[in-house]
Amino acid sequence: MLVKSYAAALQGISATVVTIEVNCTKGIQFFLVGLPDVAVRESHERIISALQVSGYKFPRNRIVINMAPADIRKEGSAYDLPLAVGILAAAEELDVSLLDKFLLMGELSLDGSLLPIKGALSIAIKARESGFKGFILPKQNAREAAVVNDLDVYGATNIKEVIEFMNGNQIMQPTIVDTRKEFYEQQDFFDYDFSDVRGQENVKRALEVAAAGGHNLIMVGPPGSGKSMLAKRLPSILPPFTLRESLETTKIHSVAGKISGDTSLMVQRPFRSPHHTISTVAMVGGGSFPQPGEISLAQNGILFLDELPEFNRSVLEVMRQPLEDRKISISRARFTVDYPASFMLIASMNPCPCGYYNHPERPCLCTPGAVQKYMNRISGPLLDRIDIQIEIVPVPFEKISEQRPSESSALVRKRVVKARAIQQKRFVDCNDIYCNAQMTTRLLHKYAVPDETGLLLLKNAMQRLHLSARAYDRILKVSRTIADLDGSSDIHSSHLAEAINYRNLDRENWGT
Structure with a gap:
């Protein structure tokens, strides 16, 4: 008997329906067949054992299984269930009336x-688009897939x-998930808050500007000045x-298999x-079986690179194209996979090998040119x-010992949201x-056209500070x-003056 069951193959972050054709005859x-990888071919032994333990018999017949379309490689062990169900249906031990639904x-x-x-959400979206009534999958992934409406999701x-x-x-x-209720209820819970930070008002202002415009930012300062602490609090104002x-x-x-069993939708920016x-592959994605890298996992969120100069040069250089195009293409002989990579790059570094160049109290011990x-x-x-380059200095004792709390993240976030609303209206078309x-340049x-006073200020600043044309x-x-x-x-002169101040770490005048 010839029957068909249905599964899906992941390609990038999208899914393609796979039709599993099972023909059971004498023999x-x-x-x-159908371009399965080793893990799919090994499903034969897993299915036999699973059926025996569950009280069913594996058919003693000639079984031919085709996984169509045959030109797409089928990877992983997630095909075990549709293969087992298809085999039982072809052996007339299972009702076939629901297989196509x-x-x-x-x-x-x-x-x-x-x-x-992996990829339960992408598969559920494809199932709904393809007109399936429901999606049966492991119970651990049920809440993740149940985000998709107009689709019955059953966790087994x-x-x-x-x-x-x-x-x-x-x-x-x-499984039923009230997506909007869970989404909006959990958006304002953060482990870190700006109110915990004493001093560093200029750096907090720079982070506010970066969050408001989606700008990349780098902090340069000595050890213990609070670079990592401030970066961890940036999501609370986005x-x-x-x-x-x-x-x-x-x-x-x-x-990427990063969703826990009790999660339906991510409600906070990564x-x-x-x-x-x-490694380069772990950063941008790829591998024998391409997976998204860190730049894609940071989509719509933050990629924080602490101690930036310590990263391998090739890892940093390969990020240049994704920072401009906001996507990364992974090419292989048989296919090309595109992963989104729209993120804010936040980096931190010491100003020199010893860490104390420009320190207000401790001398720098580095040799000339270091x-x-x-x-x-x-x-x-x-x-x-990197749009914003900010120098950070240690907080003096008087500021650290202050008991008065700083401005909270919630207040800063209101200003950021208001500024983003202006930009959304501006770029609506x-x-x-x-x-x-x-x-873009256009x-x-x-x-972003300054007036004559602003242009003169910008010209003088570029000449005085030796800023590059870029x-x-x-x-x-x-x-x-x-x-x-x-x-x-x-754009007024005061706005330009503040923006110019955020370029005071330009490489042409830093460390000379």
């Missing part, structure tokens, strides 16, 4: 229990439950997720902080993509542009954001 052989995915343990899979703990459900002998309740952004980010983390020993050599570990093209940091000439556009973008924070439609 004793077993064939599995459900998409099935799940890895089988030897005792018949179902183990979690073992294969016996699925077989009994398909035969009509057991009722399974679909605008809340929109449902679109949350869904997009959750899909990436789902494909904060990724990889160690400086990270500071410039240390800064040269970061290439000019990469530094060019621009595709894929949501904040000032993403402005938009820059339209929305700093020009960055200063205009940042000044546009500062004007938005002030609620001003025009």
Whole structure:
């Protein structure tokens, strides 16, 4: 008997429906075709054991299974469940009336229990688009997939439950998630708050500007000055997720297997902080079976690189193109996968090898030229993509011992949200542009034009501070954001002056 069950294959962060055709005839052989990898071919032994333990017999027939389309490679053990169900249906031990209404995915343990899979959200979205009535998958992934409306999502703990459900002998309740309620209830809970930070008002202001315009930022300062502490508090002042952004980010983390069983949607922007020993593939994504890297896991959030000069030069250089294009393409002989990579880059570093260059109290012990050599570990093209460069100094004892709390993240966040609303209205007719940091040259000439006084100030600053020509556009973008924070439609000299101050670490005059 020939039957069909349905599964899905992940390609990037999207899914493709896979039709599993099972033909059961007289004989004793077993064939599995359709470009399966080793893990899929090994499903034969897992299915036999799972069915035996669950009280079912593996058919003693000639079984031919084709996984279509045959030109897409099928990877992983998540095809165990649809393969097992298809085999039983072809052997006439399972009712076939519901097979074309459900998409099935799940890895089988030897005792018949179902183990979690990756990419449940992407597969659920594809199931709804393809017109399936429901999606049956391991219970651990049920809440993640139940985010998709107009689709019945059933979480099963073992294969016996699925077989009994398909035969009509057991009722399974679909998993229901009130997506909007959970999404909006948990958006304002953060582990870190700006009110904990004493002093560093200029750095907190720079972080506010960066959050308001989506600008990349680097902090340069001696050990213990609070660089990492401030970076960890940046998510608390970023605008809340929109449902679109949350869904997009959750899909990436789902494909990477980073979603816990009790999570439906990610409600807070990601904060990724990889160690400086990270490899190029782990940073941008890829591998034999391509997976999203750290730059994609930071989608719509923050990628924090602590001790920036300690990262491998090739790791930093490979980030240049994603910082501009906000996506990364992973190419292989048979296919190309695109992962989104729209994130804020926040970096920190010591000013020199000993860490005390420009320290107000401790002397720098580095040899002549060591500071410039240390800064040269970061290439000019990469530094060019960082809009705000801020120097940070240690907080004096008087500030540390203050009992009066600083301004809370909630108050700063209100100003950031207000500025972002201005930008959304400004770019409403621009595709894929949501904040000032993403402005093209054409938009820059339209929305960030200073007056004559501002142009003169900018000219004098570039000559006096020896700023490079590449700093020009960055200063205009940042000044546009500062004007938005002030609620001003025009860029004034004060806005430009503040933006110029955020370029005081330009490589041409730093460490000389």
